[in-house]
Amino acid sequence: MxxxxxxxxxxxxxxxxxxxxxxxxxxxxxxxxxxxxxxxxxxxxxxxxxxxxxxxxxxxxxxxxxxxxxxxxxxxxxxxxxxxxxxxxxxxxxxxxxxxxxxxxxxxxxxxxIGMIFQHFNLLSSRTAADNIALPLEIAGWSKADIRARVNELLALVGIADKHDRYPSELSGGQKQRVGIARALATRxxxxxxxxxxxxxxxxxxxxxxxxxxxxxxxxxxxxxxxxxxxxxxxxxxxxxxxxxxxxxxxxxxxxxxxxxxxxxxxxxxxxxxIGDNLPVSLASRIVAEPVAGGQAVIRVQVRGAGAGDTVVARLARELSLDVSLLSARIDEIGGQHVGSLTLGIPLGTSIGSPGGEGATTRVLAWLSQYQFSAERLGYVA
Structure with a gap:
């Protein structure tokens, strides 16, 4: 590959x-x-x-x-x-x-x-949710009134204001982690x-x-x-x-x-x-390792930016005069930017052994390399 x-x-x-x-x-x-x-x-x-x-x-x-x-x-x-x-x-x-x-x-x-959130919550089983959150404030020497106000503020922030008096054994895993987050934020x-x-x-x-x-x-x-x-x-x-x-x-x-x-x-x-293959089952089940005369090479291309996928397919078809098929696509928002994975079908020649058999695929990969796209050949479909 x-x-x-x-x-x-x-x-x-x-x-x-x-x-x-x-x-x-x-x-x-x-x-x-x-x-x-x-x-x-x-x-x-x-x-x-x-x-x-x-x-x-x-x-x-x-x-x-x-x-x-x-x-x-x-x-x-x-x-x-x-x-x-x-x-x-x-x-x-x-x-x-x-x-x-x-x-x-x-x-x-x-x-x-420096606050710390742990994988297994690290809550004290003998203390309520509120008392677990209060612990670092007690160690820091806060007054009882200030501790009470800060704990109530934090319980509301993490969405469990109604769990004030619940013990860890009475909380779900997500609720325990919310207590852990509130405790980590206690000292600002x-x-x-x-x-x-x-x-x-x-x-x-x-x-x-x-x-x-x-x-x-x-x-x-x-x-x-x-x-x-x-x-x-x-x-x-x-x-x-x-x-x-x-x-x-x-x-x-x-x-x-x-x-x-x-x-x-x-x-x-x-x-x-x-990411995995991100391919529809109907497509993944048809992909084979060897080229099929008259079929398509399957190419996956990573793109970024709004409209990037449309730009790639349109320019490939126009500049290389190819009938490029968009077999599947997935767009995610990652780090505040749109990142996509396109699966393209590139036509193969009718005779795989001939010079033009995979010529279109070679041209597409060279074009993608020229414009610095990350691409890989997944296989072939009939």
């Missing part, structure tokens, strides 16, 4: 500029500068290089996804942000402060500006870390929680960092994405850029799990 990658600085829809990934800003909310993290050998087990040569920034007010398989370094990364771990080399700057250099009381004060943090926060939830509840986080980002302006192994979560919520593999950043940029032209194999594997 041959693929043509796309340059992020080129146009996807002909004549339509592409938004390039955001450069590292000096006003970034979180900056990783020359980070490595090595866990020393322990009880006969060798040391682990969890993170190596990490340099990237998370824009202030953004929603950034950090995605990787198990063991990629995600947990180490999040523990560096909230100061639970110190880097072996380099520094982590959060909201202008080198959190990796803080300790004791100064570190605890800094950690109040500037950064909210979501560590696999939807992994234990069903798809419908996951969508509701991600919608809630998007609303919190809009209303409060809090910077959200999504630690996840699910590209579907990144697609629904994030604007920027960082891909980790083996302790290295292997790819990063705007989510729409990554979805339309992934460069690294690990990113491509994540996307294949989310």
């Amino acid at each position: 041959k693929a043509f990658s796309m340059n992020a600085h080129q146009s996807l829809a002909i004549g339509q500029p592409v938004e390039t990934p955001q450069a590292i800003s000096p006003d970034a909310m979180v900056r990783f500068e020359g980070i490595s993290k090595v866990y020393p050998a322990f009880r006969g087990k060798p040391g682990v290089h969890a993170l190596q040569s990490i340099d990237f920034a998370i824009p202030r007010g953004s929603i950034t996804g950090v995605i990787g398989r198990s063991g990629a370094g995600k947990s180490s990364l999040v523990r560096l942000i909230n100061g639970l771990e110190k880097p072996t080399t380099g520094r982590v700057v959060v909201d202008g402060r080198d959190i990796s250099a803080l300790a004791g009381h100064e570190l605890r004060l800094a950690q109040r500006s 943090p500037s950064v909210l870390l979501s560590d696999e926060a939807t992994s234990a939830l069903d798809p419908q509840t996951t969508r509701a929680i991600l919608d809630l986080l998007a609303n919190i980002n809009r209303e409060l302006g809090v910077t959200i960092v999504l630690i996840t192994h699910e590209m579907s979560v990144v697609r629904q919520l994030a604007k920027e994405v960082v891909v980790l593999d083996g302790g290295h950043v292997v790819e990063s940029g705007h989510v729409a850029d990554i979805f339309t032209h992934p460069k690294h194999p690990i990113t491509q594997s994540f996307l294949s799990e989310v």
Whole structure:
């Protein structure tokens, strides 16, 4: 299967500029500068290089996804942000402060500006929803009146004002996570870390929680960092994405850029799990591996931007004088931009062994490569 990658600085829809990934800003909310993290050998087990040569920034007010398989370094990364771990080399700057250099009381004060949402909620079973949310405020020394007002405000914000006196055992998974989100927001943090926060939830509840986080980002302006192994979560919520593999950043940029032209194999594997073939069953069942005389080559093309799909098909037909068929199409909104997957049928010659048998397919792939579209040949149909 041959693929043509796309340059992020080129146009996807002909004549339509592409938004390039955001450069590292000096006003970034979180900056990783020359980070490595090595866990020393322990009880006969060798040391682990969890993170190596990490340099990237998370824009202030953004929603950034950090995605990787198990063991990629995600947990180490999040523990560096909230100061639970110190880097072996380099520094982590959060909201202008080198959190990796803080300790004791100064570190605890800094950690109040960094909220944390957990996969398994981490609620105290002996406390009601309201009391779980109140806990960080009690630790911070707030008055009872201020705590009561803040807790009521947060319960309303996350949509469970009626669950004030319910215990975790009386709440659904989604309701527990809403309590966890409210607790993470209690001390008005500037950064909210979501560590696999939807992994234990069903798809419908996951969508509701991600919608809630998007609303919190809009209303409060809090910077959200999504630690996840699910590209579907990144697609629904994030604007920027960082891909980790083996302790290295292997790819990063705007989510729409990554979805339309992934460069690294690990990113491509994540996307294949989310996008799949996206083909109607009636079409997928007809695709074969070998060309069929008089049939069609099936080409999938990734496009971006409103109307991009129409532009590609129309220009292909016009410039190459081909009867191009649109076999299927899917358009999603990813990172605030329209991203599409088109499946095209390209006519084959009546004699596959002749020079013109797959000539049209070759011309189409060359044309798509010239205009920097990502394309792959899926097979053939009669």
